[in-house]
Amino acid sequence: MAPVEHTGTSTALLTDHYELTMLGSALADGTADRDCVFEVFARRLPSGRRYGVVGGIARVLDAIMDFRFTDADLAQLHATAVVDDGTLNWLSGYRFSGDIDGYVEGELYFPGSPILTVRGTFAEAVVLETVVLSILNHDSAIASAAARMSSAAHGRPIIEMGSRRTHEQAAVAAARAAYLAGFATTSNLEAGRRYGIPTRGTAAHSFMLLHDTEEAAFRAQIDKVGADTTLLVDTYDITDGIETAVRVAGPELGAIRIDSGDVGVLARKAREQLDSLGAKDTRIVVSGDLDEHAIAALRAEPVDAYGVGTSVVTGSGAPTAGMVYKLVEVEGRPVAKRSEHKASRGGRKSALRRHKPTGTALEEVVYASAAPPALGDDDRELHIPMVRDGDQVGGLPTLDDARQRLRRGLVSLPWEGLKLSGGDPAIPTTFT
Amino acid sequence: MAPVEHTGTSTALLTDHYELTMLGSALADGTADRDCVFEVFARRLPSGRRYGVVGGIARVLDAIMDFRFTDADLAQLHATAVVDDGTLNWLSGYRFSGDIDGYVEGELYFPGSPILTVRGTFAEAVVLETVVLSILNHDSAIASAAARMSSAAHGRPIIEMGSRRTHEQAAVAAARAAYLAGFATTSNLEAGRRYGIPTRGTAAHSFMLLHDTEEAAFRAQIDKVGADTTLLVDTYDITDGIETAVRVAGPELGAIRIDSGDVGVLARKAREQLDSLGAKDTRIVVSGDLDEHAIAALRAEPVDAYGVGTSVVTGSGAPTAGMVYKLVEVEGRPVAKRSEHKASRGGRKSALRRHKPTGTALEEVVYASAAPPALGDDDRELHIPMVRDGDQVGGLPTLDDARQRLRRGLVSLPWEGLKLSGGDPAIPTTFT
CATH class of the missing domain: 3.20.20.70 (Aldolase class I)
Known part of the structure; x- marks a missing residue:
């Protein structure tokens, strides 16, 4: 174990055991360095809900910055034999060095919205799964309920x-x-x-x-x-x-x-x-x-x-938002689970929201990032760059910005979208 | 502000604002030192549940030991004018010095079971309300659901x-x-x-x-x-x-x-x-x-x-257990809210569980602590001392003890009590 000194609170053990088991196997067979894209999305909204509200992005980004394995963390993993010495050594130098794009806090989301896209090697991106989902699933569930109350x-x-x-x-x-x-x-x-x-x-x-x-x-x-x-x-x-x-x-x-x-x-x-x-x-x-x-x-x-x-x-x-963190691309090639249940769509994606000239939202368009559709006057791109080469991009929205964003978002919904009774999502999601 | 140095993680701000507002007023009018008893209980079980499982007691006791106002905590309260300087000074020396009795982890509970009894001055006991309830409501909700799955x-x-x-x-x-x-x-x-x-x-x-x-x-x-x-x-x-x-x-x-x-x-x-x-x-x-x-x-x-x-x-x-922390006694005198809704029973209480000679539980008996009923051969007292004069009592049950306790508790329930379908509590609660 390299004697790396980390201070502050580490988030590294807020992680499922299997992330590290996978890491160990991937380091051993040479696949750990493959360039991967993971996508966070919700297959559906909670029963009857008409929109979701993205919450927790700033906390996620902070947790990723604090995702370092301290000596105490490594000693624990060693003592409980979660991974071998080679993997421990790799973890001791862990620092996320990839890119993240996504929806800002306070943005509305719908089924299939690509809320967060994490790009990096398999090794560095897979270990973030648990803490990223914990935060987004909790905070978005609360924000979504709170928006209905507001x-x-x-x-x-x-x-x-x-x-x-x-x-x-x-x-x-x-x-x-x-x-x-x-x-x-x-x-x-x-x-x-x-x-x-x-x-x-x-x-x-x-x-x-x-x-x-x-x-x-x-x-x-x-x-x-x-x-x-x-x-x-x-x-x-x-x-x-x-x-x-x-x-x-x-x-x-x-x-x-x-x-x-x-x-x-x-x-x-x-x-x-x-x-x-x-x-x-x-x-x-x-x-x-x-x-x-x-x-x-x-x-x-x-x-x-x-x-x-x-x-x-x-x-x-609806105490959890049900978001998942799925591998959608490996070395530039789309991948997806293909069994009959829980199928997902491969490939790196972005999204835009189309509106009427009056400002009313019409549809969520999810598209392959490599092939963006033409952006109309009343369309709005939903992905913004958040992390580049492991560093947070400057000028990300504040909590007050998020409040404003959500206020504008709710005003843009078709009027049925604000009904409290159960129903379909306020706008459809179209995959192109 | 006294220059008290605290190390480690403080739990003191995991607290509702009003606890400190009340504290400030009580310090000013001289009622803060009144000897009080607060009781944690659930008015009812979540809809259709037949028993609850006490979880989180060890975490509560640790949180109380860590309930100290650090200089950073005090600076925050000063900057945001939550309380005045006299109250800040009092908080700077805070250490719980009272007594706590209650149900051990893994114990079953029913509507009205006096799960935790906190005795101290109003000032020192009231400020613990939020963190005590946060932990018990969360951990007991999860333990109660998990027990049904087990x-x-x-x-x-x-x-x-x-x-x-x-x-x-x-x-x-x-x-x-x-x-x-x-x-x-x-x-x-x-x-x-x-x-x-x-x-x-x-x-x-x-x-x-x-x-x-x-x-x-x-x-x-x-x-x-x-x-x-x-x-x-x-x-x-x-x-x-x-x-x-x-x-x-x-x-x-x-x-x-x-x-x-x-x-x-x-x-x-x-x-x-x-x-x-x-x-x-x-x-x-x-x-x-x-x-x-x-x-x-x-x-x-x-x-x-x-x-x-x-x-x-x-x-x-049932993501929360719905437990409350109610003042039941002031200077030895029972007190209770008397409006028509959410009425509660005053007075310091303890509890025992009666069983048939075969070991099957019959009823939860909640009684005034000052007047304990005779303890039969098949009865079991449910309160154990946990804190005396602010110090944890030695030999409290471990997590493995709690697992054993719950296993025995579930075996003791009448058979209908283990049905997953909705119904009444497995045993009645009798107040004497």
């Missing part, structure tokens, strides 16, 4: 508060994906640090129960953070809670939160009560098992903001 | 291979939870390092496509790792693939893997073909979108092992 909320802000319902690190990535998809803020402090996402939060029921009375709890909160805060009014009786809240905070009270019950009915009653108490500018925040359908159903109610937890961090019924 | 597999080994379908760090925890629940091995190399779980893996379709012929791919693999390996035979034509596999490896071939199609029918045909080729000891591994129902349906087929991915890492339809 769309259903029609401009009302959504607070992401699902950290407690998912793995502690997945929670940070989920907060990022939800923000990408239009959520306004998150409860997750680490997401605030890591990605600069605005964090928010005021109080839970435990804070009310800690105090001898609801009034004492409200007073403690107001004394500390001022009247422009959100008071949680449903610990005991909501009507009493609202009356106490306005008495303690005055009509300058920022907001109340209702976290249980039939929140639509309760919001209407609360609005009337707040108005009658002179708290006409006090906002109403609702939370508690909301998903995109519940949000849509509340459209006509006097709700000012939504808090969403479980449904967004679990992808609202 | 039970359906009736002793045949299951390989966990779902890393690519979930967040890259959730994948490591999922591999651990699946192993806890009886899976034999995992594909995830980091789970091998972190938890000592045996890892396995041989080859993907890309390895077949990399080579000019299937025969060349098989030969490369056999030459490298010997005939006692698993050859993936469904890249082109399965019958041809099996014929080639046995020709290349000889009848000593360890196993074949079939990853697509109607795996039951294909396994039967493959068994006949292998036998006719003299490869009577060559095992058959099947994979590809298997869940507990598919595993059960394959019981009569000549399958030797299962590879399970998506369904186990996503909790097979």
Whole structure:
């Protein structure tokens, strides 16, 4: 093992065992250096979904840059005999030196969209499969669900508060994906640090129960953070809670939160009560098992903001995006699995999206990269260069760019494409 | 900010913003020091499930030990004005100094089971809510799904291979939870390092496509790792693939893997073909979108092992366990939310499980800790001490202990409790 020193967090063992077994065999028989193209795509969208949202690209690129085998990693692989010394030696010098092109974060995708194309030797590209898919499948699942919620909320802000319902690190990535998809803020402090996402939060029921009375709890909160805060009014009786809240905070009270019950009915009653108490500018925040359908159903109610937890961090019924990482080209020759199930299309591909002159999307065109079709005035190429010779290309989109991209993308969909009910993909994918 | 130096990975920002807002208010009004008991429980099991499996306890205890605010954490909270300087100063010295009791990993749980009881001041206990729930909700969801699969597999080994379908760090925890629940091995190399779980893996379709012929791919693999390996035979034509596999490896071939199609029918045909080729000891591994129902349906087929991915890492339809962390006691006085929805039971609680003399479980008895019922010969107390004055109690169960615990727990269930179809919890929960 070469004594290469790596610092920082390595992503190299976030990898399936078989990637290294394949690597060992390919190094031994001389095929490891063959020039290969792997493609990430989804065979289909989750049942009934009309579009997917690409999330996690920036995290993927970072993970590839951090994909180095530390001495500790190599010692582990040696001790457990995962690979032999020759393969360990090769891994000790690992650095991805190939090219990556793909869809930017916030871009819509459809069945067969070539979301990411990784070109390199078999050896250097195959070992990235697991971590690339882990990130894209998770983050895209969350972004896709969150986009439906943002769309259903029609401009009302959504607070992401699902950290407690998912793995502690997945929670940070989920907060990022939800923000990408239009959520306004998150409860997750680490997401605030890591990605600069605005964090928010005021109080839970435990804070009310800690105090001898609801009034004492409200007073403690107001004394500390001022009247422009959100008071949680449903610990005991909501009507009493609202009356106490306005008495303690005055009509300058920022907001109340209702976290249980039939929140639509309760919001209407609360609005009337707040108005009658002179708290006409006090906002109403609702939370508690909301998903995109519940949000849509509340459209006509006097709700000012939504808090969403479980449904967004679990992808609202589709917790993984089902993307795969398939070898499509070897030494310039298209390859594809040919058995009757799970067949795939060989060859390196790119994509463009055709639109009407009005801007409405018409179709996703997936084509052989070597034979691009003519680009019409209303067409948009979807692949951008992301990595060249192992280095990240400069000027890749930021998280805020991704938010903008998605907003424009949703506006471009045919109107049926934004329906929450189950249906076909919003636009067809054409392979040329 | 006190210049406390912390090393290692801090879990302190894996926390919802509101925990710190509440902390700030409670420090200001003097309630922060009140002696509190928080309880983790699930109001219900996921729809139709008959039992849950506790997973993640060891990870929770480690996360609590690592819950220290580093200078970088404090600088972030200062820069984003999450809390004021007084609160920051308090956080800089944070160390949990209370007591924790609970269910061991691998223990079954039911609606209302007091899975974890955290006792400390409000301040020190409230801030742990998010990370405790993240870990328990994730790991218990995976362990609960995996236990159904292990039970359906009736002793045949299951390989966990779902890393690519979930967040890259959730994948490591999922591999651990699946192993806890009886899976034999995992594909995830980091789970091998972190938890000592045996890892396995041989080859993907890309390895077949990399080579000019299937025969060349098989030969490369056999030459490298010997005939006692698993050859993936469904890249082109399965019958041809099996014929080639046995020709290349000889009848000593360890196993074949079939990853697509109607795996039951294909396994039967493959068994006949292998036998006719003299490869009577060559095992058959099947994979590809298997869940507990598919595993059960394959019981009569000549399958030797299962590879399970998506369904186990996503909790097979229930990706989160829905556990909550509720304040149940303040200064020795029971407290509970009293509004009409999401009501909860106040007071510090413990639990025991009653059994018939034959060992079959009868009921989960949840009782006030201060008033334990008489313990019969066939009853078992479910709470064990885990943390005292902030230090982990010695001799807590290992991951292998948890596997044994779960195995015994499943045997103790009434027979309907192991049915995969939807139904009520296997035993009732009685509150005394």
